[in-house]
Amino acid sequence: MIGDQKAYAIEITVANGLPSALSADPRFWVKSPLYVSYDSSSFRTVQMGIIHRIMPSDEVRVKVWAVPTQPGYQTVLGGSSAITVIDARGDIVVQQAEVPTTLASSERYDTPEWWDDAKFGIFIHWGVFSVPGWGPVGRYTEWYDWWLHADGKSSESWNYHRDMYGEDFVYDDFIPQFTASKFNASEWVHLFANAGAKYFVLVTKHHDGFALFDTANSTHRSSYHLGPKRDFVKELFASAKSERPGLHRGTYYSMPEWFNPDAGSYGFGNWPGHLARSPYNNKLEPYTGRIEGKDYLQEIQLAHMMALAKDYETEIMWCDIGGPNLTVQFAREWYPYAESQGRQVIMNNRCGALPQFDTPEYARFSSIQNGKWETSEGIDPYSYGYNRRTKAEDYRSASTIITTLVDIVSKNGNYLLNIGPTGEGEIIKPMVDRLLEVGKWLAHSGECIYGTDYFFLGAESGDIRFTRTPTTFCIIALSRPQNGMLVVQKSVPVLPGDEIELLGAGEDGRRLHQENRKV
Incomplete structure (x- = not known):
């Protein structure tokens, strides 16, 4: 909002087209402020973009804030339009009329300004899988249930589970052991803020189908109905909202589930959507908390996403895997709803439609990307979920985390750093220590991270x-x-x-x- 007017940010790139060979001569630099406006038959500028410096062959991006000249939610960019650049005296330096523009659509959204400026967030992989907290080296522990069934007889996973828990112990027997007895929402959000993070993303349901929020009557396979019988999304969000209101709140949501029979007609690949069979005796295993007769897409997946959007007011819908979905239907409700509340929200590229940013996983781009992106990876170098096998000295050091953050931000990306709490809800000391060290660095050098842009001539x-x-x-x-x-x-x-x-x-x-x- 600009004053009491709903304004739109129009991003404009301005270039100094002179060759780089002239960079040594300050006469060819833009050194005094220039002001940029965009006006058309549909928009008028209410806040100009300001350029302070451009060296030869360089480019800078500025945001011009404009309001529609016509009423209505959907407004079309284009028509008779012009970009004007003036100097401090108001003299026109350059003007480009009839600017080629793209239609703005209610189903195409840019990343929110707060997300662009935030740069650093905390990912939290926590759930029933945190109870065994174990996986073969180099594998995700949050996939414990899948490795157990997919790796086959005498595999490392098969042997470990038999030796530790016995052949008759099924994955759902971990649910009562998911006590969260050490979980403290206030401690978590203060840790995230002290780490210098500007947002967090909590895993609200992973591929095992166990949710950390009140799933109402879509399913009772959740921490609200089973195990600790607590709504952890509600607790964490409420604490963040009241104690750290500047910390933006996001939710991870797995679109498919491995072994939910309701997802059978939509199953694919590693997400077949049928009950698992014991890897020891081939008996069907239970899917505790399931309510029969639900349409997976409409009554489970979409219902959950709408609940997270409206009841919990998530600002980030961080989907995983993709596959069959009703994301377009979800977005048509979510974006106008959030906008009516004055909130800017964002959705990643794994929801299956309308992606706003790319999500490389345990990887990052090696060069500047024009489109927005976010790398996610764990403090654990191999897993998002807690792995009791990982030694304290093997976690990523604070120095490694900081240099990774700097590299990602210099290339127009965000960094979503993951922690994996234990089944009791404890964030272990090696993780806490590293987060606080990162926060200490950001406290004095964050002005070169937050709210920055990339350098056009190279990162x-x-x-x-x-x-x-x-x-x-x-x-x-x-x-x-x-x-x-x-x-x-x-x-x-x-x-x-x-x-x-x-x-x-x-x-x-x-x-x-x-x-x-x-x-």
Whole structure:
């Protein structure tokens, strides 16, 4: 909103088309503020974008805020339109009329501004699978039930389960052991905030079909009806909303379920949708809490997603796997509903339709991406879910997490770092320690992470990464410079007379460098 008007952000890229060979001459730089507007038969600008600096061959992106000139929820970009750039005196520097534009649709959404600026979030994989908390090295422990049935006789999973629990112990026998006796919603949200995260995403239902919220009468396979009989989504969201209101709240939701018979007609691949058979005696295993006669897509999947959207007011719908879905139907309700409440919401590319961002998993892009993306991976280098086999020294170090975050942000991405609590709901000390170390770094250097954009001329130079804001340019070294000197072998938007500040140096460090702050 701009004042009392609902405004739309129109992103405009402005380039200095002069060749990079002229970068050494400040006369060819844009050094004084320029103001950008967009006006058409459908929109008028209410807040201009501001450009402070562009070096030759560089580009910067600005957001122009505009309001519709015609009433109605759906407004069309285009028609008679123009982009105008003026200087501080109001003189037109450049104007481009009849700008080619794209139709804006109520079923096509950009990422919210808060998500673009947030950069860093916490993923939480927690559920019944956290009780055994075990998996073969290099595998996801949250897939415990699947590995047990899919790996076959005498596999590592098969042997481990038999030796630890016995051949007659089925996966659903873990449900009463999912006590969450150490879960403290307030402690969790304060930890996330102190880690420097701006949002979190809680696994509300994984592929085993066990939910952490009140599933009403769609199914009773949930922590609200079974086990601890608590609504953990409600508890965590309420704590975040009241104690850390700046921390955005998101929900992971698995679209299919491995062994739910209601999903049988929609089954595929590793999600067949039929009851599991014991890997030891071939007997059918129960699907505890299931209510028979439900249409999986309409009465379970869509019902759950709508509940998370409306009853719990999730801001992020982080789907997994995809497959058969009713996502378009969901989105047609969710987006207008959230907008009517003044909330900006977002959905990933795994919901099956209308993706707003890509989701590489335990991987990241090696170069700048124009589209928004988010890497997710665990502090555990092999698993999202808690794995009791992982030694404290094997978890990703704070230094590794920070350098990964910097690299991702420099390439226009977000970083969703996962923790795996135990079945009791404890976030173990090695994870806590690393999160707090990351938070300590972000406390003094976060201005080069939050709210930044990428550097058009390249995200990196050797062990250096670049980010920018409208008024600053950040040079981040991923390793300590040798001989106390950082050498940047790349043209960057820095001019004689600019001041350089060493973030995190403290007042003593800043005074120490005072004489050398001018470029």
